[in-house]
Amino acid sequence: MINKRECGVLLPISSLPSKYGIGCFSKSAYEFVDQLKAAGQGCWQILPLGPTSYGDSPYQSFSTFAGNPYFISLEDLIEEGVLTEEECDAVDFGIKEDDIDYEKLYKGRYQLLRKAYERSEISQNPDFVKFQQEQAHWLKDYALFMAVKDRFEGVPWSKWAEDIRLRWQNALDYYRRELYFEIEFQEYMQFKFYEQWAKLKAYANSKSIRIIGDIPIYVAMDSADAWANPWLFKLDENNQPTQVAGCPPDGFSATGQLWGNPLYNWEVHRNSGFEWWIKRLAHCFNMYDIVRIDHFRGFDEYYAIPFGDKTAERGWWEKGPGMDLFRTISWSLGEKDIIAEDLGFMTDTVKRLVDESGYPNMKVIEFAFDERDTGNASDYLPHNYPQNCVVYTGTHDNETLLGWFGDITPEERKMVRDYLGNFHDDEKGICKALIRLVMGSVANLCIIPIQDYLVLDNSARINQPSTLGKNWKWRLKEGQFSEKLQEEMLTLATRYGRRNWN
Template structure:
């Protein structure tokens, strides 16, 4: 079934308190998607972000971001009073997240809510902790010890707790008992609010596409609690790390620094950790987009300590063996999108085809005049997801304004029949919506015709990313109707009857005149 959707991360939603949350603005955005006939709301990873604020580098593959807990909702639950938070400084720019102020002030409010929760919903927190015990206790202990150690990476902790000696684990579980409960409360509220929002979104016949990174952060609960599934030395430092090889965009490649999986050990244990990760992600989301999917077939492995990615090498991954095991455990009909961007060998293509997962096509990549592009729409098959751009790209307007190669821009204008009257960004949206791809998706920034000041991320840079927020006044009826009309035109609308009702009403008005 042909359909479409919008990329809009939770952090980018409007709110009065510095960052988007699971509050009323999220419900209003869902209403906008429904009124515009959209089937999908795509978000970035929901994980508890760490240093650098990237949703792709989080403290846990399973825990949620405390910043997304809505404070007004906590007040409605009796856990906060308005005066506990409405005068705090969460940042003065409604279109940018100030992460430093969020870190300094948000947890103060959540601690007030926690102290009140002990008398209001203690039993519910304990029940949740028991239900999610497979990952939650390790996460809560990890965050509590991390606070005690001044938030330094766990590889810098004292040897006893770094190596998880039993006596150290017992000591900190007793010493930090209340703080451990605090972090469990945080996840209790995160999942309570998220599940309510997700249920509402699904009731509108909209599905949520959630993003999960292939790798976990080096400074994460996952590496600390499960060192055996990563390539670490006896001191728990990585022996090799992940990245991308040099290419036309970067002469030295991309050095991500994530630890690499010990795939031999994971295979020996039946890929249990990965089965659980996919299982938990499918509870969070209706559809999973797995970032850097090609890394399952072969990954770029860089010796730890190298300054760039240039000294790495390709190493074979588990490929289809992993997904055969996952499908055997969780069922064949896994709703997964394979992020298969970048250099693809035939073996990677064969692997993706064997999974039957749809790959990605990014329209912005289609117009490189140096070579024939596989992202040009006339080469698509139906089993793909077509994007105008992603969080790692320029916005469409930004690309048109900053691309130095005018031949590329002219190619886009000629191919998509772009006109100033229609608007170049809407021409790109039309190009995606009119394609044969089963799903078409655009960024909210492109829908709003914003330039690169609204760009979400510049890969391989630190600072200034992930901070764009939408102005609360930008979701207009005119925008809703315009998106709805183009979605109907290209057969992607989930509720075309809205247009029919409006047309009938207009006809009746004409008759009355």
């Protein structure tokens, strides 16, 4: 349980300012930590750090344990002497300071990382050997998975040749010999990722800033997790899904949402004492101080859709593991700080699960003003908050505050002004008043996306669900997190008893 008043900022690693095309563990990340400290913040919430696949979503990763090689600092590799500044500067990463060009990133960054690996003599590094040994339970399968995927030109593992798709021993032995250096390259990138991340997290912790990590409930079908552990999921004898994840039809989508992730075989997990989940959470708590679990309601009930369906209309609800999982986590790992993402339609049984777990749940102020609601009964209105919750102006999936206020109906804008008692401010003034509202609420933890402190419009939006090609691209520009803004945030954090004094 998060049991003191704190505040923090939501900003993905990818959205940090940087020289080489995407936010990473470079000098700018350390400067951002210093800026958070100067602004009186105690938490930095990020998005999942896994290697991303088609669509670049951090919620569809090739591994739940691996890190994204894009986040490796090239500046650090230059300092090590395995790359030169001229080599890095010669690569075209795009020209927009506030945008990520993933196509150019993919073409350019891996070539540089390969050069760094070839010059590193990494096999002679005792720290690398120790990393291989300590992380063997996931690293061996992940590195082989990525090496074979590259050999097969990126096609999903479900379309690989039968021998390696079904992990026949002779095929595993063959590819481990044939792709030895490609496998070691993948392990090298993971070593550098974790080495650099550990340093950045230690620096944040030294400033009394805690890192809030984020994990999806599901893994991607095209992942090392599903390929290496097919018995943990609802797959058939050919390792094809029988059912996949999604959401049922509702007022926002007449055909529902078809996510396509393989569903867990919860009976197998329960019979193993939830061994895979214990390893997953233990890994997460080595990486983060607090973990936000996405789609928490799926642990109470999850929506199953027949594999091959084009929509979610024929799905049905099945029972999840419930408190059995979280009791086992507590027994195995001790009491940990977990945030339950319980947004969306909440049944009574989901509410009971959140209450029994003791985890703080989420409140989003953008959800509080809906003209379809009547009276003051909304759980998202601040006067209805419990202390044990985390309040946001919006999440990575929402519009920015300014974009949202411009897009809601006139009736809803009136609801906002009536609740604030504020009839004269312009839209930017209303956004600042909403930040003050949530900062002053009883919620123990308040997290604000940096875009809302900057009062930016929807051009700074991180993600628009159910769309492709325009998401996960926005970046903070150098100088935007100004000393003036830091002072304003520090004043708010102090005024509302949330300041990081340490």
